[in-house]
Amino acid sequence: MLKAGLIGNGGIARSHNKAYARMRTEGGPVAVEAYCDIRPEQLAGLDGARTYTDIDTMLASEQGRLDYIDVCLPTYLHAEVAVKAMRAGFHVLCEKPMALNHELAREMCRTALATGRTLMVGHVNRFMDDRRAIRDLCRSGELGRVRSAEFYREGGSREPMGYHNWFRDGKLSGGAMLDLHIHDVDLIVWLFGLPQAVSAAAATVIPGSGYDAMSVNYFYGDRTFVHAGCDWTIRHDTFNTRAMRVNFERGYVFCDRSPGRQAFVKVAEDGTVTDLAGLLGSDFFYNEIRYYATCVAEGREVADCPPEQSAEAVRLIMAEMASADRNGARIEL
Ligand SMILES: NC(=O)c1ccc[n+]([C@@H]2O[C@H](COP(=O)([O-])OP(=O)(O)OC[C@H]3O[C@@H](n4cnc5c(N)ncnc54)[C@H](O)[C@@H]3O)[C@@H](O)[C@H]2O)c1
Incomplete structure (x- = not known):
């Protein structure tokens, strides 16, 4: 049984803890033995786990006792803590987005290589059964070549957003462009590869929060059009839209994960509709963490979600920001 330590026991840690609780009932492959959070109240009721309020103390005290660190911290701490943890000998599973910029993301990749530690960024969409079915369709060519694709991820958000409202500070979170839209950017890189160029129109609606509303075009140079x-x-959003469609030469898929409106269909050239909604219920955080822990236990590469691709997603976002800074100028990758 692997032993993990979780740092940053806030919002997203709840989803990780649910996955670890399921693994506990199943007898593995991993159990969380230690937690760290700067706020002591976040460490209450963690039966039997060793707890810390300081990251350096935890990393020093837990050397040799834990296999990996699960980084669920705010984005501005990802690179610093992941690098520190790998240098201290721990493997690292880190929440998305990988880092605040491409250089920091590359430093994380370089540290993983130099230390021989397994680093994976939790791009959880890759562990959803519906997304995997779409990826398989893109790869199998069953419906022909991809012609176009559309991604929507829109809604409101509560205040405060995270510890000290850090999500609302663009310098700490990268705004919606880095924090939320990266889910679709990672899917775009995964499904279609890196585009040749990008053009982004974006606005800062809430002062100081970075680009928090955007419309982005991805150019592939082969008449494939992708938009997110x-x-x-x-305000007052009731839809919380998380939808995507991919149009192929001989059909399309439409997938809507928005709460209360879930749908996933494949429509073939002759109009035959296949209802794939049954794939929407997968336990994706469990799938992601189980996959990572299994790779660590077996000494395998995290081929389904390599850190180099996560760094490419950050690079693409940086290009989008540069485009938005220049009113939608086309930026070559
Ligand atoms: N995969 C997803 O779908 C998904 C969803 C939400 C958030 N996230 C990502 O997860 C990360 C965390 O987001 P969140 O919503 O959990 O934020 P959060 O603010 O709710 O939680 C962060 C936790 O880290 C703790 N913390 C802050 N500074 C610390 C420090 N120096 N030492 C120890 N603990 C510290 C805070 O007390 C808090 O409990 C972000 O990068 C976010 O983008 C991913």
């Missing part, structure tokens, strides 16, 4: 829209500033 994202906005986390919509």
Whole structure:
């Protein structure tokens, strides 16, 4: 049984803890033995786990006792803590987005290589059964070549957003462009590869929060058109849209994960509709963490979600920001 330590026991840690609780009932492959959070109240009721309020103390005290560190900290701490943990001998599973910029993401990749530690960024969409079915369709060619694709990720958000409202400070979170839209950017890189160029129109709606509403075009140079829209500033939003469609030469798939409106269909050239909604219920955080822990236990590469691709997603976002800074100028990758 692997032993993990979780740092940052806030919002997203709840989803990780649910996955670890399921693994506890199943007898593995991993159990969380230690937690760290700067706020002592976040460490209450963690039966039997060793707890810390300081990251350096935890990393020093837990050397040799834990296999990996699960980094669920705010984004501005990802690179610093992941690098420190790998240098201290721990493997690292880190929440998305990988880092605040591409250089920090590359430093994380370099540290993983130099220390021989397994680093994976938790791009959880890759562990959803519906996304995997779409990836398989893109690869199998069953419906022909991809012609176009559309991604929507839009809604409102509550205040405060995270510890000290850090999500709302663009310098700490990268705004919706880095924090939320990266889910679709990682899917775009995974499904279609890195585009040749990008063009982004974006706005800062909430002062100081970075680009928080955007419309982005991805150019592949082969008549494949990909577009993604994202906005986390919509007041009184009741839809919380998380939808995508991919149009192939001989059909399309439409997938809507928005709460209360879930749908996933494959439509073939002759109009035959296959209802794939049954794939929407997968336990994706469990799948992600189980996959990572299994790779660590077996000494395998994290081929389903390599850190180099996560760094490419950050690079693409940086290009989008540069484009938005220049009113949608086309930026070559
Ligand atoms: N995969 C997903 O779908 C998903 C969803 C939400 C958030 N996230 C990502 O997860 C990360 C965390 O987001 P969140 O919503 O959990 O934020 P959060 O603010 O709710 O939680 C962060 C936790 O880290 C703790 N913390 C802050 N500074 C610390 C320090 N120096 N030492 C120890 N603990 C410290 C805070 O007390 C808090 O409990 C972000 O990078 C976010 O983008 C991913």
